[in-house]
Amino acid sequence: MKIGIPKEIKNNESRVGMTPAGVYELTKYGHTVYIQSTAGEGSGFFDNDYKKAGALILDTIGQVYGISEMIVKVKEPTEVEYALVQPQQIVFTYFHFASSEALTEAMIKSKSICIAYETVEDDEGTLPLLTPMSEVAGRMAIQQGAKYLEKPVKGRGVLLGGVPGVAPGRVLVLGAGIVGIQAAKMAAGLGAHVTILDINMKRLRYVNDVMPPHVVTEFSNEFNIRKHIKTHDLIIGGVLLKGAKAPNLITKDMLKEMRPGTVIVDVAVDQGGCVETTKPTTHEDPIYIIDDVVHYCVANMPGAVPHTSTMALTNVTLPYVIKLANLGWQKATEKDACLQKGLNIVEGEIVYDEIKEAFQI
Template identity: 75%
Template sequence: MKIGVPGEIKNHENRVGITPSGVFELVKRNHTVYVQKDAGFKSGFFDDDYSDVGAIILDTIEEVYEAATMIVKVKEPIEKEYELIKPHHLLFTFFHFASSRTLTEAMLRSGSVCIAYETVEEEDGSLPLLIPMSEVAGRMSIQEGAKCLEKPVKGRGILLGGVPGVPPGKVLVLGGGVVGVQAAKMAAGLGAIVTIMDIDMKQLRYISDIMPKNVTTELSSEYNIRKHIKHTDLIIGGVLIKGAKAPKLITKDMLKDMRPGTVMVDVAVDQGGCFETTKATTHENPTYIIDDVVHYCVANMPGAVPYTSTLALTNVTLPYIVKIADAGWKKACEQDKRLAKGLNIVNGAIVYKEIAETFNLDFKTLNDL
């Protein structure tokens, strides 16, 4: 198969879709890999690293799309790429369709096959290709949130860990999944007082068992959220509903109950965000303020630590890339039901129910095509 790895052109997206190690595995299996010039540079991987293991370096993104059948990326295509995507293309990347009708309709028009990292699903319901980026984003949410609490960013002027004689800051984590657990772990490590909320009591029991004493668990409800936000310094939104928009757990009217300089970090922004006041931001301009509350809503947080993120992502995506390259997407999906769950759009039809429901569009099964 001819596999293309274009450079990412989303604002401050520094990751790359595959490492030289991944290219080595594909070339070893007699696949042809085209990598755009300098695609891996910001992640710490150079053109010579790719060419030394058999990749063909192409100068432009247009050349990569033209040469390849399968496109391996990190983030969803942006408007500049739409016209490059043709019916013969298979795209394997993060899409988060539920957050963008424009993207969904563009991919439907393209006639391509879209397999989304974030909906590849294990039998137990876990999302193996989303987990490493959720781990990175969860940990980064505390790192960035702590920075936003500083006065120059209009935060409350709070040091999360406090100092002897001064109490530490308070952190509220919404969601007890991968993002929430990693965020709580980082915040606890800094010495903050942490409350983590979820609606799954089984998960809360697990979290309670593994976390240190400065982390407490509480059942998530509007009443409990409203109670906590009055005294919380940093709020982390880490709620995910597979393939669908995140629920709005913090509404605009709640902001008036927060203290000026409170910081909210919405890790769910790729899925529309779990704060009503969320709007996607970039690493270049990461924050905005509404009602004296600082919002950090960067849609590609792991892009700020591209070396770590690229290695972590390729660790989990490469086995699936190899399967698709070896067998073609149809056979690979027939053989691996986890991968089949990743099918979102196929040749102009939505085949993932939650996306169709989000935009009130037609849904088809693979048998209908």
């Protein structure tokens, strides 16, 4: 199969769809891999590295889309890429369709095969291709939140870990999934007091078992959320509904109950956000302020640490890419029920129920 790796063109997105090691594995199976020139430089991988691994370098993104039977990338196609996607072409990437009607309509029109990383689901109900980026984003959420709590960027002026004689900062984590647990782990490591909320008691019991005593769990409901937002300095939104739009757990009116300089990091922004006032931002312009509350809503947080992120992503996507290349998408999804759940749009038809629900189709 002819496999194309285009350069990511989303704002400040420096990840790339595959490492040279991944290319090497694909060429071992006899597949041809095309890489757009300089696609990997942001992640620390250069054209010569890909050449040595057996890839062919193409100058433009149009050439990559034009010659490839399967496109492997990181982020959803941007508006300038919509017209490049071809009928029956496999596009394997993060799509997050439920948060973008324009993208959904464009991919329906393209008649392509859209397989979304974020909905590939294993037998245990986990999302193996979303997990590594959720791990990165969860850890980064605390890193970024700590920075934006500083007074020069309009935060409360709180040091998360505190100092002797001064209480540590307080972090509220919404959701005890991968993002939430990684965020709680990082915040706890800094010495912050952490409260983590979820509606899944099994997850809360797990958190209670593995986290230190200054990480406390509570059942998630509106009453508890309203109670905690008044006293916490940093709020992490880490709620995920598989393939669907995230629920608004924090509404606009709740912002007035927060102290000035409170920071919200909404990691669920790719799925529409779990805060009503969330709107996607970029690494170039990452924050905005509403009612004195700082919002950090960067839609591609792991793109800020592309070397780590690209390697972590290739580790989990490569087996599926090999399966799709060896068997074709129809046989691959027939034989692999996990991969079949990644099918979102097939030749103009939405085949994933949560996307239909999002747009009331």
